[in-house]
Amino acid sequence: MAVEWRLAGWATPEQAREIARKAVAYLGRYIDSSDLLYDFELALTEACANVVVHAYSEDLIGSLELRMRLEPFVAVEFEIANWGEPFWGLLQAEPCPGSPEDESGRGLYIMANLVDSFSFTRKGEKNILWMSKRVKDSLWKRQSSSSETASVTSPTAES
Amino acid sequence: MEKTVIEQRNGVCYVTYSGELTLEVTSQLKERIEQALENEHCRALVMDLSETVFLDSSGIGFLVSLNKKMRQNDNTFYLYRPSTQVRKTLSLVKLLEYFSIAESEEELPEEIAG
Numbered sequence: 001m002a003v004e005w006r007l008a009g010w011a012t013p014e015q016a017r018e019i020a021r022k023a024v025a026y027l028g029r030y031i032d033s034s035d036l037l038y039d040f041e042l043a044l045t046e047a048c049a050n051v052v053v054h055a056y057s058e059d060l061i062g063s064l065e066l067r068m069r070l071e072p073f074v075a076v077e078f079e080i081a082n083w084g085e086p087f088w089g090l091l092q093a094e095p096c097p098g099s100p101e102d103e104s105g106r107g108l109y110i111m112a113n114l115v116d117s118f119s120f121t122r123k124g125e126k127n128i129l130w131m132s133k134r135v136k137d138s139l140w141k142r143q144s145s146s147s148e149t150a151s152v153t154s155p156t157a158e159s
Numbered sequence: 160m161e162k163t164v165i166e167q168r169n170g171v172c173y174v175t176y177s178g179e180l181t182l183e184v185t186s187q188l189k190e191r192i193e194q195a196l197e198n199e200h201c202r203a204l205v206m207d208l209s210e211t212v213f214l215d216s217s218g219i220g221f222l223v224s225l226n227k228k229m230r231q232n233d234n235t236f237y238l239y240r241p242s243t244q245v246r247k248t249l250s251l252v253k254l255l256e257y258f259s260i261a262e263s264e265e266e267l268p269e270e271i272a273g
Contacts, residue, residue, distance in 0.1 A: 013182045013183045017179075038244060038247065042213075042251075045181060045213075046215060046216055049181070049215065049216070053182070097253050100223070100254055100257040101223065103221075103223050103224050104216070105216075106216040107216045110215075110251060110252065113251055114251075
């Protein structure tokens with residue numbers, strides 16, 4: 001049975017990082033590999049930071065929402081959404097590590113290398129980054145077979 | 160909780176950073192370190208990352224920026240004992256070879272080792 005989890009907050013550096021941190025803490029109930037959890041934490045931190053830096057203009061703080069769907073012993077999917085500027089550039093961007101001297105621009109490359117597939121879409125006013133990764137059976141905690149739906153919505157993800 | 164200790168001895172700036180090196184902290188940290196570098200001419204910057212538990216692309220950009228700044232002035236920059244997490248992120252973006260990394264004082268030049 002699939003498990004769904006959701007958390008929303010403001011697109012500030014602090015709340016974006018907190019949303020990623022809480023998502024990974026939740027994943028830790030199901031996944032038994034600290035290495036894989038670090039990968040998920042990095043991918044989600046990049047995805048959420050991307051919203052903070054690119055989605056909203058400097059004088060406007062908008063919303064950020066993270067949804068997770070776990071299919072225990074099979075895969076994890078993430079949806080990171082915002083209601084800011086459409087990221088048309090990212091729709092066709094090729095992930096690339098860039099030059100060693102670059103001081104920015106590695107987020108997409110990091111995300112692309114940590115998941116199996118990802119995509120950017122825009123539905124109405126909503127921009128969505130979707131990522132998915134298959135997780136092999138042996139990396140799941142054995143007790144995580146029950147169905148569950150968790151939903152937390154908070155304008156202050158630090159609660 | 161993040162913690163930064165900055166010490167200057169004999170023209171070398173030693174920074175020990177504990178915590179997460181992410182978008183949350185990089186601007187402020189960069190300001191602090193650059194101010195320390197300006198206050199006393201430092202020919203080398205040694206950044207101890209042994210207690211840095213998380214590094215994202217903002218943190219990478221911060222480290223690249225410090226490296227460039229030091230090199231531009233003919234100075235040197237070392238990552239000292241980077242944690243497993245720091246190494247993992249740097250490896251992912253193929254930057255392990257880009258930085259000068261020291262795992263012990265013996266691997267630092269004699270004039271820099273504390």
